[in-house]
Amino acid sequence: MHKHKKSLSQNFLIDKNVIIKILDRVSPSNSDFFLEIGPGDGALTYPLIDKISKLIVIEKDQALSVKLSDMFSKNNNITVINHDVLKIDLNKYIKDRVRVIGNLPYNVATEIIFLLLDSKIIIQDIHIMLQKEMVDRISAPPGNKQYGRISVMVQANYEVKKLFDISPNVFEPKPKVWSSYMRLIPKKKVFIDETHKENFRKLVTLAFLSRRKMIKTSLKDSISLNEIHHIIGDEKIRPEQLSYNQFIEMAKYV
């Protein structure tokens, strides 16, 4: 019996209906190549493996990785990697267009999302389970009190769709919070080049460092007041009122 490690956010899905619902929304096909982050004891891996062409799973827990390797020893389309996903060079393992799936460890979910945002691997889509509160933040519109740096960063790069909420009762052990399942589809040609992308990231980070400040104050060393005025019209505005498109536009003039 596996002893669940709190430090690795190990809450395992035990409800078949939720697993079926997830697979239904992911809609895997036999030519697909998948990356699963945090497979745990294989709740999503099992139903996925026979439906697709190739699967790489990255699991930090060594005991679980050994268990997964044993369980799937007869499947030649799966690679089990025992590693911290945050410390691995994904490019080394992923050369083709990949679909990402995972019931993410909530304690490092933000880092994993930023890792995927920054990664050079070609992603077809991402289906992930996160804390509900985090999905609400990611999908919040400007002006909403949940709207923040992660909403702008993710919405600029992906089409965001919250799929459904998941009760704590379908996990073992039960987490304290509700979860949500979401789909992210990368947008094409958001930035002119890498410099534009990097400037966008810097501007968004800077603006939300002091979200109570007007952006004419927080961004004054990065972009001229004239440009702010030209793009936004009102330089007294605060960051949570700006759309990701306005940040993308401003980043052209940094």
Ligand code: SAM
């Ligand atoms: N996919 C399984 C499920 O749905 O039942 C397990 C999900 S559990 C919420 C998160 C999993 O991620 C655990 O198996 C945990 O050991 C693993 N994990 C935690 N931190 C990780 C990291 N940094 N890199 C890779 N895996 C990690």
